[in-house]
Amino acid sequence: MITRFTDIINGLKGFDRKFTNGELVSKMLRFLSEDWNSLRMLIENTKNVNTYPLEELYGTLIMYELNNFETKEKTKRSKEEMKEPPKKQIALKSTNDEGSSNTNMSDEELDDLVLLVKKLRGFRNNM
Numbered sequence: 001m002i003t004r005f006t007d008i009i010n011g012l013k014g015f016d017r018k019f020t021n022g023e024l025v026s027k028m029l030r031f032l033s034e035d036w037n038s039l040r041m042l043i044e045n046t047k048n049v050n051t052y053p054l055e056e057l058y059g060t061l062i063m064y065e066l067n068n069f070e071t072k073e074k075t076k077r078s079k080e081e082m083k084e085p086p087k088k089q090i091a092l093k094s095t096n097d098e099g100s101s102n103t104n105m106s107d108e109e110l111d112d113l114v115l116l117v118k119k120l121r122g123f124r125n126n127m
Helices: 002-013 021-031 034-046 054-083 107-126
Strands: none
Touching: 002 021, 002 054, 021 034, 021 054, 034 054
């Protein structure tokens, strides 16, 4: 944006058009899109546009853009993290019988154990 603005102003200076610093700062502020309204209003209300250096305005715009970009990135990352589905957890059934053997398992418990082993093998292979 700054490069484009400078190119336009330099082109007009080629036609012997003279600009004061206040005119350049005012034109640059008007050149900003609506996303920059808060910064534009802040500068217009707190600074004297006629004496505000154009280079300082450039620096302010760049810093605002960098800070605004970082804020948008953080917001975007936090929204993406919130959209992640909850991780599935696998739990084993606990038994109180310390001396029981695997031969006493019901068919349903055995099927659950086989399914768990298959899931664990798939998990390890994906790592």
